[in-house]
Amino acid sequence: MSLSDLAKPWAAMSYGFLDASAKRELRRKMVKAVAVPGCQMPYASREVPMARGWGTGGLQVSLTLINPKSVVKVIDQGADDSVNAASIRRFLARVSGAMTTTDTLTASLIQSRHRIPEEKLSDNQVLVLQVPNPEPLRPVQPNMSIARQMHADADYSRMWLQLYEQIVCSGRVMQGASYPSLVNGRHVMTPSPIPRWDVPKLHMAEHLTILSAGREKRLFAVPPFTRVEPLVFDDVPFQVEDHADLSCYRSGARGFFMNEIPQDDGTSQYELSDSEYGVKTIRDREGDPVRFGETWYKNGKFS
Amino acid sequence: MTTMTLEPPRLVRTKPLLEIRDVSRSYGEVRALHKVSATAYPGEVLGIVGESGSGKSTLLRMMNLEELPDSGSYHLDLPDTPGDLFELDRFARRMLCATRIGIVYQNPHLGLLMKHSSSGNVAERLLIAGERRFGVLREKAREALSASEFPLERLDAPPIELSGGMQQRVQLAKAIALEPALLLLDEPTTGLDVSVQALLLDTLKRLQQERKITMVIVSHDLGVIRTLADRVMVMRRGEVVEVGLADQVFQDPQHPYTQQLVHAKL
Numbered sequence: 001m002s003l004s005d006l007a008k009p010w011a012a013m014s015y016g017f018l019d020a021s022a023k024r025e026l027r028r029k030m031v032k033a034v035a036v037p038g039c040q041m042p043y044a045s046r047e048v049p050m051a052r053g054w055g056t057g058g059l060q061v062s063l064t065l066i067n068p069k070s071v072v073k074v075i076d077q078g079a080d081d082s083v084n085a086a087s088i089r090r091f092l093a094r095v096s097g098a099m100t101t102t103d104t105l106t107a108s109l110i111q112s113r114h115r116i117p118e119e120k121l122s123d124n125q126v127l128v129l130q131v132p133n134p135e136p137l138r139p140v141q142p143n144m145s146i147a148r149q150m151h152a153d154a155d156y157s158r159m160w161l162q163l164y165e166q167i168v169c170s171g172r173v174m175q176g177a178s179y180p181s182l183v184n185g186r187h188v189m190t191p192s193p194i195p196r197w198d199v200p201k202l203h204m205a206e207h208l209t210i211l212s213a214g215r216e217k218r219l220f221a222v223p224p225f226t227r228v229e230p231l232v233f234d235d236v237p238f239q240v241e242d243h244a245d246l247s248c249y250r251s252g253a254r255g256f257f258m259n260e261i262p263q264d265d266g267t268s269q270y271e272l273s274d275s276e277y278g279v280k281t282i283r284d285r286e287g288d289p290v291r292f293g294e295t296w297y298k299n300g301k302f303s
Numbered sequence: 304m305t306t307m308t309l310e311p312p313r314l315v316r317t318k319p320l321l322e323i324r325d326v327s328r329s330y331g332e333v334r335a336l337h338k339v340s341a342t343a344y345p346g347e348v349l350g351i352v353g354e355s356g357s358g359k360s361t362l363l364r365m366m367n368l369e370e371l372p373d374s375g376s377y378h379l380d381l382p383d384t385p386g387d388l389f390e391l392d393r394f395a396r397r398m399l400c401a402t403r404i405g406i407v408y409q410n411p412h413l414g415l416l417m418k419h420s421s422s423g424n425v426a427e428r429l430l431i432a433g434e435r436r437f438g439v440l441r442e443k444a445r446e447a448l449s450a451s452e453f454p455l456e457r458l459d460a461p462p463i464e465l466s467g468g469m470q471q472r473v474q475l476a477k478a479i480a481l482e483p484a485l486l487l488l489d490e491p492t493t494g495l496d497v498s499v500q501a502l503l504l505d506t507l508k509r510l511q512q513e514r515k516i517t518m519v520i521v522s523h524d525l526g527v528i529r530t531l532a533d534r535v536m537v538m539r540r541g542e543v544v545e546v547g548l549a550d551q552v553f554q555d556p557q558h559p560y561t562q563q564l565v566h567a568k569l
Binding site: 149153155157158160161165167233234235236 | 419423427430431435436438441
């Protein structure tokens with residue numbers, strides 16, 4: 001018996017691009033993150049063939065979770081066809097042999113930047129969110145050592161101070177994206193820069209959400225059926241964006257989160273932010289057989 | 304036959320609100336405090352005087368539980384705070400400081416969030432204590448600021464835009480927002496011009512009379528101590544050299560250092 005018989009045959013790279021020890025660490029950290037919902041777990045963020053800040057955190061989690069039977073969907077700001085989404089999707093498929101899709105219903109692994117799909121996710125799906133800044137306390141406490149202590153003490157009063165300041169200065173809560181939310185009644189997390197519209201979707205959701213910041217080397221999770229409560233004052237209710245009455249100029253769909261497209265004459269047109277839902281609506285109108293999933297929002301109301 | 308019972312004097316009858324015993328603290332070779340004891344009775348103003356480096360600010364920081372001593376004990380006679388406060392964990396210390404002790408620093412940058420609004424600075428105290436109603440926060444912040452005679456039209460101006468005297472008033476409002484049992488003042492008027500000093504001292508005096516707050520005031524300015532304090536503690540090189548009623552100490556200083564201090568007035 002020679003040494004080469006014992007060793008694995010040479011391969012250009014390991015399955016799923018990351019080496020086994022990197023994936024092992026990520027799995028352990030994900031298990032920890034699920035065990036303590038909303039608590040940030042540090043991990044050694046590896047090099048991936050993409051610049052930090054472009055979704056390397058999400059990509060590493062996806063590369064760890066992926067297997068040949070996975071069906072991958074990648075969204076960037078709601079769109080499946082943006083350059084970043086398309087590149088990540090192609091890369092994931094190439095290193096794992098997994099299938100890709102744009103349909104929310106058939107995907108088993110969804111990596112997303114800035115949006116949660118409009119169709120409800122189910123218990124056999126995993127949502128991976130890319131996070132630029134995982135620390136909700138950073139705006140109120142620049143010293144990260146003290147911020148850690150504040151998390152340990154559940155000392156989140158300054159988060160409300162931030163809201164107080166916004167109401168005092170602007171008359172309403174101005175926090176548009178990354179709305180700080182209390183997970184499982186214990187840890188405040190930033191739900192990545194998803195709009196306020198998407199925050200209620202995380203509350204008691206059936207699916208597992210993993211949020212990962214590659215540059216900051218932190219990941220945290222919202223396990224299925226976990227309470228996610230946006231921070232509010234008792235007498236100032238949480239409000240989502242005022243998009244319930246807008247309709248998409250391309251598909252005609254109403255009551256979903258829209259992208260505003262400024263026009264030359266100063267007015268605005270709106271199109272569905274969730275591009276796949278828009279495509280489905282148009283195909284349905286043209287008579288194609290399309291399967292719609294149940295949506296979180298019905299007629300612009302969260303249900 | 305009627306027997307007349309004489310009540311013992313008030314200072315003997317009442318238990319001190321604040322009691323610090325034999326506190327020592329060294330920073331390496333430097334001995335900041337050596338076996339210092341201090342008491343303050345409910346509703347009383349205790350003045351601490353001493354030269355720079357005499358340990359008076361260190362003592363005040365310990366009263367605010369910002370710093371722990373090498374040895375010694377600290378008791379506050381409050382219903383829900385039994386035992387030695389230096390033994391409390393970080394979380395309990397912070398809650399106690401937020402709800403029961405107010406502090407005004409010499410340097411407003413230490414006590415205030417300079418870029419938040421003034422009312423927000425006051426509201427932060429209430430938020431730490433668990434208040435989550437915007438309307439109540441706003442109302443209580445306004446009350447506290449008006450009690451410290453802060454001009455209410457500048458309610459939402461950030462402290463960085465305010466004058467030194469105004470900044471001290473914001474600190475004071477923040478300190479009294481939760482009606483603390485103990486108010487600590489660390490050179491509150493140093494660096495202000497004389498007329499602003501006088502106004503601030505007026506406010507402090509009025510607050511003390513209206514609310515009967517126990518105050519500990521640290522200053523090197525004997526004038527400030529003379530105006531406010533009931534009792535005076537003179538410190539030098541980390542030790543207490545003389546304690547007594549304010550009038551007594553200023554009229555008839557016993558220790559040579561105190562004599563020097565009283566007569567050294569310009």
